[in-house]
Amino acid sequence: MAFDIDKYAAGSERLGWDDLDLEHFRQNPLSPETLRTLRYMADVEYHTVCYTRDLLTTPSHKDGDISTFMTMWNREEFWHGEALGAVLEVHGITVDYDALRASRLKLGWRDRLDPIKQSMLGKIVGSDFVAVHMSWGAANEWSAVSAYKRMADLETDPVLGELLRRIAKQETRHVAFYVSQARERLQKSKRAQKLTRLLLSKFWAPVGSSIMERDDVQFVFGQIMSGVEGRKEMKKLDNNIASLPGMQGLTIFEKALDGLGVAA
Amino acid sequence: MTTSPDPQVARPFDIREFTRTAQGNFRSELDLASYESEPLSAQELEFLRYAARLEAATMEHLRNLLVTATHKDARVTAFLVTWAFEKFWMADALDAVLEAHGLPRTRTVPEGAPRRSADEAIQRSGPIRRALAAVGLGTPIVAVHMTVGLIDEWILRAAYDHLRETTTSSALRDTIGRIQIIKTRHEAFFADETDWRLRDSKAAVRRARAALLTAAWPIGGVERAAVDRDMFETFVFGGTGGAARAESIGTRVAALPGMDARMGSVTAKKLLP
Ligand SMILES: [Fe+2]
Ligand SMILES: [Fe+2]
Numbered sequence: 001m002a003f004d005i006d007k008y009a010a011g012s013e014r015l016g017w018d019d020l021d022l023e024h025f026r027q028n029p030l031s032p033e034t035l036r037t038l039r040y041m042a043d044v045e046y047h048t049v050c051y052t053r054d055l056l057t058t059p060s061h062k063d064g065d066i067s068t069f070m071t072m073w074n075r076e077e078f079w080h081g082e083a084l085g086a087v088l089e090v091h092g093i094t095v096d097y098d099a100l101r102a103s104r105l106k107l108g109w110r111d112r113l114d115p116i117k118q119s120m121l122g123k124i125v126g127s128d129f130v131a132v133h134m135s136w137g138a139a140n141e142w143s144a145v146s147a148y149k150r151m152a153d154l155e156t157d158p159v160l161g162e163l164l165r166r167i168a169k170q171e172t173r174h175v176a177f178y179v180s181q182a183r184e185r186l187q188k189s190k191r192a193q194k195l196t197r198l199l200l201s202k203f204w205a206p207v208g209s210s211i212m213e214r215d216d217v218q219f220v221f222g223q224i225m226s227g228v229e230g231r232k233e234m235k236k237l238d239n240n241i242a243s244l245p246g247m248q249g250l251t252i253f254e255k256a257l258d259g260l261g262v263a264a
Numbered sequence: 265m266t267t268s269p270d271p272q273v274a275r276p277f278d279i280r281e282f283t284r285t286a287q288g289n290f291r292s293e294l295d296l297a298s299y300e301s302e303p304l305s306a307q308e309l310e311f312l313r314y315a316a317r318l319e320a321a322t323m324e325h326l327r328n329l330l331v332t333a334t335h336k337d338a339r340v341t342a343f344l345v346t347w348a349f350e351k352f353w354m355a356d357a358l359d360a361v362l363e364a365h366g367l368p369r370t371r372t373v374p375e376g377a378p379r380r381s382a383d384e385a386i387q388r389s390g391p392i393r394r395a396l397a398a399v400g401l402g403t404p405i406v407a408v409h410m411t412v413g414l415i416d417e418w419i420l421r422a423a424y425d426h427l428r429e430t431t432t433s434s435a436l437r438d439t440i441g442r443i444q445i446i447k448t449r450h451e452a453f454f455a456d457e458t459d460w461r462l463r464d465s466k467a468a469v470r471r472a473r474a475a476l477l478t479a480a481w482p483i484g485g486v487e488r489a490a491v492d493r494d495m496f497e498t499f500v501f502g503g504t505g506g507a508a509r510a511e512s513i514g515t516r517v518a519a520l521p522g523m524d525a526r527m528g529s530v531t532a533k534k535l536l537p
Binding site: 009010012013014046049050052064067068070071072074075078082097098100 | 279283284286288289322323326330337338339341342344345346348349352371
């Protein structure tokens with residue numbers, strides 16, 4: 001099914017939470033574990049624009065649909081960060097611009113060379129790389145939906161649950177865009193399929209891996225993806241990826257969770 | 265998100281308020297019906313087409329900024345995310361006016377060939393060269409981006425002002441006025457950032473001066489069609505009063521921290537047809 005980009009753009013709104021009583025957390029504070037995971041998610045959301053940078057160095061930005069999507073998507077993700085930031089704020093945890101900058105500065109050399117590497121890769125394989133970009137985005141957005149839904153199920157707090165479900169709802173629209181793009185582009189080119197398969201299996205890592213400390217990554221994925229239910233969710237994610245043209249049999253999520261030592 | 269108070273500079277621009285009150289789609293509020301009885305001239309429509317391209321080219325521009333240290337500054341990226349969103353809808357409003365004249369929307373109209381001049385070659389450098397050129401530069405590059413962004417706003421303001429002054433269509437005057445109100449906050453942000461960043465660092469001033477010497481206006485101009493650029497320069501900075509409009513921008517450039525009359529006249533000269 002084709003994704004209606006005009007409809008998406010017209011309906012794109014910043015996430016609202018004015019009707020939710022965040023002050024309720026003052027009497028019913030969230031656990032430190034939950035706050036740690038929320039902090040991780042807020043950081044990832046705020047850093048979306050940095051991922052955009054890596055993606056924009058490929059030929060993708062010249063495509064009208066893609067640049068329209070990126071404009072709206074960037075802003076929606078920014079507001080996911082703001083929403084989670086508001087919850088943290090009530091708990092006395094401040095996510096300010098300087099703190100975010102500090103974590104971006106930590107990225108150092110590896111990060112600096114990333115757009116160069118990506119862009120050269122982009123030039124070499126031309127438009128096939130757009131298919132990689134779109135498949136990558138699909139994997140990330142799929143995992144965002146799972147993470148927010150799992151978190152909402154695990155949490156008993158009704159206010160947090162509602163907020164997370166609202167975020168998850170926007171994430172499903174992101175999935176729809178990336179998947180429709182990825183499918184179409186992979187379908188058209190065997191070379192794009194091969195390249196995507198290679199890069200996903202070699203380089204894909206859960207969102208946030210490149211910007212957060214490893215023990216944060218382990219902690220967060222342990223919290224939301226461990227146990228029987230977590231593994232079930234993981235299988236679902238791998239099946240989603242495997243449903244893309246040429247991606248049959250890939251198990252990137254399983255590999256990632258095993259690599260992080262997340263208990264089954 | 266809260267903004268940390270800066271002990272050295274009181275920044276009047278409220279980034280939080282800006283992000284919260286971003287202007288989205290305002291197509292439905294435009295007076296499009298009046299163009300049926302009072303259509304715009306071919307020259308005005310051409311100008312709107314080009315303006316729509318300039319406003320819509322945010323992802324191109326973002327790419328050039330984000331490959332440098334600018335992406336590390338969370339305050340600036342929060343601004344840029346919202347700025348791109350607002351510009352998208354400004355371009356959409358301009359498209360609405362074009363569509364009211366039976367013309368297709370801008371993204372479906374192929375763009376002409378760009379200019380080929382040796383002195384603008386550096387502006388055409390892709391993300392690899394930009395990223396390499398930015399290695400080791402750190403924060404001064406952010407000051408450069410803010411300065412260039414500010415001057416770009418001045419140029420577009422002069423262009424929209426001139427269009428409002430010359431058109432006989434009150435509907436167009438209203439639409440352009442509406443767009444200019446949205447752009448006021450963009451200019452205010454760039455002005456604030458430019459001011460403190462150029463005051464803050466000699467390296468930033470050095471880099472900004474070098475950038476102005478090789479700049480091509482408006483931002484992203486090198487990617488635009490040569491014929492459109494000629495049209496823009498002739499319309500805004502040609503004819504009676506054109507040179508004075510360029511001069512006025514030059515004067516403002518000269519008055520920025522660390523800039524001088526030379527930088528002002530270099531900039532003004534580049535604007536002329
Ligand atoms: Fe998100
Ligand atoms: Fe998302």
